[in-house]
Amino acid sequence: MNVAYIYDAVRTPRGRGKSDGSLHDIQPVQLAQQVLQQLRERNQLDTSLVDDVILGCVTPIGEQGADIARTAVLAAGYDQSVAGVQINRFCSSGLEAVNMAAAYIMSGQQELIIAGGIESMSRVAMGSDGGAMMMNPALIAEHKFVPQGISADLIATKYGYSREFLDSYAVASQQKAAFAQQNQRFSKSMFAVKDDIGQEVLTFDEGMRPDTSLDSLAKLKPAFETIGQMGLDHLALMKYPELNEIKHLHHAGNSSQIVDGAAGILIGNKAIGEKLGLKPRAKITAFGVSGSEPTIMLTGPIPATQKVLKRNGMNISDIDLFEINEAFAAIPLLFMDVLKVDASKVNVNGGAIALGHPLGATGAIILMTLLDELERTGKSTGLASLCIGGGMGIATVIERV
Secondary structure, three states: OOOEEEEEEEEOOOEEOOOOOOOOOOOHHHHHHHHHHHHHHHHOOOHHHOOEEEEEOOOOOHHHOOOHHHHHHHHOOOOOOOEEEEEOEOEOHHHHHHHHHHHHHHHOOOOEEEEEEEEEOOOOOOOOOOOHHHHOHHHHHHHOOOOHHHHHHHHHHHOOOOHHHHHHHHHHHHHHHHHHHHOOOOOOOEOOEEOOOOOEEEOOOOOOOOOOOHHHHHOOOOOOHHHHHHHHHHHHHHHOOOOOOOOOOOOOOOEOOOEEEEEEEEEEOHHHHHHHOOOOOEEEEEEEEEEOOOOOOOOOHHHHHHHHHHHOOOOHHHOOEEEEOOOEOHHHHHHHHHHOOOHHHEOEOEOHHHHOOOHHHHHHHHHHHHHHHHHHHOOOEEEEEEEEOOOEEEEEEEEEO
């Protein structure tokens, strides 16, 4: 079987996902286009040798619809022989794109693929594509589907996480991200987004709040208490009758930020790398997905990680660094508790609480953050994982070359 190598990885900065965010005036296809152009220019890439571009996108409608991957290929001036496909596995879409690319390479059916994702949350609203999971009353009643914020609060309640505990994690995420940015730990992968006339519009992740403190977070109201009281708490408690109530502890300060962003990772086999004069940075050694209970929903990284490690004869101690998406503070905390992972190995440069979660792109972004940190520290093996809507998890293991 062929080895799937990572040859390069780039991303945009993450812009606030609101109308006043720096990337709001940049169309989604332009963000994806600039990612592809950066990969071509950085690697002097003969684009006719790229087999496919796989981009995750969680809300693939409007400006992000109609197979934005193929559209971006053409917009970026790639050879017309390059195909493109848009995929959606909710929040894991960017990492799912990477895993799909790795599988194609390992099978020998393709040689060179760009995988990543795009989400312009300021221009295409999260959830605007609808779907039976959110709109079919019979399915909602049968499976007790609730919004992810309710699920996060359910996790915190079930596992006894206090508001202060969650907020302390959030403060640490902000501090780590600010330190990482000040010390240019994101500079290897991140490039400046430009407008139509070539002016730089964003050069850094703009959502960070380094002055965040426990006192400032204590002033924020729980984000999901009101909708919980409208019947959603009751629906979730029908699945978890051992709990008397759901304590609403997550808020804007200890949950992931809505942002715009795009990312791409150049993945290929050994032969194409040698042909193009590219030096491999890492190899993708293991990956997989797993389903989990859909009401509590966000526990998926745990069984996905266990499944991937077991299938590949690995132990949790074999992993030097972890990137666990901070959709909500309770998610990485539960991951560390259940799998007995030392906090010093997890999200060492902050996470989505501080930096943002551009849904379709996040999985690819945290994988390149993981790779950059493995290289910076001289460590060998890393694992990236995300919780996924509907009760799923994903995990990918890379080994530095």
